[in-house]
Amino acid sequence: MAATGEPILEVRDLVKHFPLTQGILLRKQIGAIKAVDGVSFDLRRGETLGIVGESGCGKSTLAKLLMALERPTSGSVKIKGLEIADARGGELKRARRNIQMVMQDPYTSLNPRMTVGDIVGEPYEIHQEVAPKGDRRRKVQDLLEVVGLNPDHINRYPHQFSGGQRQRIGIARGLALQPEIIVCDEPVSALDVSIQAQVINLLERLQKEFGLAYIFIAHDLSVVRHISDRVGVMYLGKVVELGRDTEIYDRPAHPYTQALLSAVPVPDPEGRERRERIILQGDPPSPANPPSGCRFRTRCWKAQDICAQQEPLLQIRPGTAHASACHFAETHDVVHA
Amino acid sequence: MKKTSTPVLPARGVAGNEPLLAVDNLHVEFATRQGAVKAVNGVSYALNPGETLAVLGESGSGKSVTAQAIMGILDMPPARIPRGEIRFKGTDLLRLPEDARSQIRGQRIAMIFQDALSALNPVFTVGSQIGEMFQVHRGTSRRDAHKKAIELMDRVRIPGARQRVNDYPHQFSGGMRQRIMIAMAIALDPEVLIADEPTTALDVTVQAQIMELLAELRRESDMGLILITHDLGVVADVADKIAVMYGGRIVENALVHDIYRAPAHPYAKGLLDSIPRVDQKGQELYAIKGMPPNLLDMPSGCSFHPRCPYRQDICVTEAPPLYEIGPTRNSACHYWREVLDGSHG
Numbered sequence: 001m002a003a004t005g006e007p008i009l010e011v012r013d014l015v016k017h018f019p020l021t022q023g024i025l026l027r028k029q030i031g032a033i034k035a036v037d038g039v040s041f042d043l044r045r046g047e048t049l050g051i052v053g054e055s056g057c058g059k060s061t062l063a064k065l066l067m068a069l070e071r072p073t074s075g076s077v078k079i080k081g082l083e084i085a086d087a088r089g090g091e092l093k094r095a096r097r098n099i100q101m102v103m104q105d106p107y108t109s110l111n112p113r114m115t116v117g118d119i120v121g122e123p124y125e126i127h128q129e130v131a132p133k134g135d136r137r138r139k140v141q142d143l144l145e146v147v148g149l150n151p152d153h154i155n156r157y158p159h160q161f162s163g164g165q166r167q168r169i170g171i172a173r174g175l176a177l178q179p180e181i182i183v184c185d186e187p188v189s190a191l192d193v194s195i196q197a198q199v200i201n202l203l204e205r206l207q208k209e210f211g212l213a214y215i216f217i218a219h220d221l222s223v224v225r226h227i228s229d230r231v232g233v234m235y236l237g238k239v240v241e242l243g244r245d246t247e248i249y250d251r252p253a254h255p256y257t258q259a260l261l262s263a264v265p266v267p268d269p270e271g272r273e274r275r276e277r278i279i280l281q282g283d284p285p286s287p288a289n290p291p292s293g294c295r296f297r298t299r300c301w302k303a304q305d306i307c308a309q310q311e312p313l314l315q316i317r318p319g320t321a322h323a324s325a326c327h328f329a330e331t332h333d334v335v336h337a
Numbered sequence: 338m339k340k341t342s343t344p345v346l347p348a349r350g351v352a353g354n355e356p357l358l359a360v361d362n363l364h365v366e367f368a369t370r371q372g373a374v375k376a377v378n379g380v381s382y383a384l385n386p387g388e389t390l391a392v393l394g395e396s397g398s399g400k401s402v403t404a405q406a407i408m409g410i411l412d413m414p415p416a417r418i419p420r421g422e423i424r425f426k427g428t429d430l431l432r433l434p435e436d437a438r439s440q441i442r443g444q445r446i447a448m449i450f451q452d453a454l455s456a457l458n459p460v461f462t463v464g465s466q467i468g469e470m471f472q473v474h475r476g477t478s479r480r481d482a483h484k485k486a487i488e489l490m491d492r493v494r495i496p497g498a499r500q501r502v503n504d505y506p507h508q509f510s511g512g513m514r515q516r517i518m519i520a521m522a523i524a525l526d527p528e529v530l531i532a533d534e535p536t537t538a539l540d541v542t543v544q545a546q547i548m549e550l551l552a553e554l555r556r557e558s559d560m561g562l563i564l565i566t567h568d569l570g571v572v573a574d575v576a577d578k579i580a581v582m583y584g585g586r587i588v589e590n591a592l593v594h595d596i597y598r599a600p601a602h603p604y605a606k607g608l609l610d611s612i613p614r615v616d617q618k619g620q621e622l623y624a625i626k627g628m629p630p631n632l633l634d635m636p637s638g639c640s641f642h643p644r645c646p647y648r649q650d651i652c653v654t655e656a657p658p659l660y661e662i663g664p665t666r667n668s669a670c671h672y673w674r675e676v677l678d679g680s681h682g
Contacts, residue, residue: 054540054541054542054543055540164628165628192396192567192628192629193395193567193569193608193611194395194607194628194629194644196612197625198624198626201624204621219540222615225613225614225618226622227613245618246618249616260541260542261615263541263544264541264615265570265571265573265574266570267570267572267573267597267609268597269593269597270594270597272574277545277549279542279545279549280546282496283510335615335616336616
């Protein structure tokens, strides 16, 4: 779905450092895990921004910052112009009505002792102004219907549903307050392959129906390509490349994006012997002690002296049409090669 | 009582026409309070030396239970194998006594698991766990086993093997732990390696490293590899042939190139149509309706019929046999011709 209009979510220089301490009595900070380290982007109404990256790159911490579940070390998150990074009390509560979350694991993110009706209706307990008490049951049933569940199952418990149905319950809960933004953190990765498509199609239908904007965090690059209008690639707490989906997937400019894309298995055995594979050596460095300059340089085949000295900024580079953070950015199609 | 005859263990090296490993009409049941659950229901597949067979299926399809039956690591009871054979070079493993079986397990047929962290013992160094393979099975001294462990860590490309041999599992990353698992599995030069979702818990760049390592090891030693997975991308990348499982049965088996070109079972076709691809931006995804069957309450006839777009009356009443539809190909669908035609179209 094409994005229109003004940004409803503005993220600027967002930083989250988790302190590393030593000592029991006299705790003293000896360092910090730089989980998110200077991330900026906009999200427009009705748009899907995909965030990809490997474990430890900070994508889930980013989700928590957007939801104001974690306080940022510095930087700003604005929802429709309203700053939530330092909002408190009633102000924070109002801001949160507009941004909701769908979690990864439908088995642990639903309270087993609550009925589906109580789970989906719980947001109304907190935001009582949205639905008066008498209306709630009907509203919850409407929501169940919207996500493709039987409204008569309102009194059932989570264990009576399959994984895909539970994820639908989680989505219904996310929709309850009619938010404009939904943060989806790995919403389909715990589901069986034949169920993933159902949930992806549901998310797309809901987006069209309610004009939702999604932050879609996932490690599956194929799923992200399918659903996203724009994609941001994260590595060690930074966005290294950001652009329209076709730009990122067909003309990636950052070496890390190229390596990541070339590693994704394509479900087509034709020509598999000729396919280009960039196999990265080793593991990502620790976010407690990231390399100087460009954080990817320790695993990069293009690295020069400048990469250790100067941090490449996320900007549009010569010969490319989207932003990438590499001194030697050069577009190269690895997926169709 | 003393045993009267010692079972004949298959020799190393190539046997006649018999495949390296053949699973033949295997049935596995689990006793539960709600009755017997038929987890595996007449599964057959064969593996030749140097070959990669992918077993594809969703949770509950019976793909892992079949592998555990091959390894002989099912808890019996509650598990029971009422029928079937598992022939390793012509010898039925299910008829071997336990001591003969343990000669094969880990030495001739080895297995790696999805979750390397819980498969490794946290209180022993990785070197001692790899070396233990030699001490237990080969009677190697501790000192030599330690050397062998370093060699193996080198072989699975763990950087700085000599320095890291005395580290503990938690000191390694997920990808490195999976390499340690692989080192243990290949320690005794097995002829068959079963990899049960070996990369599911790993990131894609690490997955690529591990799959490449497995392919190299297979080429070096002519080992047969059974790759259990739910990832159609991984299958397309590395497998020679594929067995698609659904509800405890094989619904299609084929050479990999054939099935991706034109699947002959509606479930295989549905799966291939439903996955988004990194190399193209598609329209709305095809979604297989419904959900995987409950093993306690299997649908009548063909177990896929409640979800199948090709369903006719016969599918509800009569379970399809595994039709032979080509020299290397089978499909358990009454309407495989229509599915195949639809795939070509």
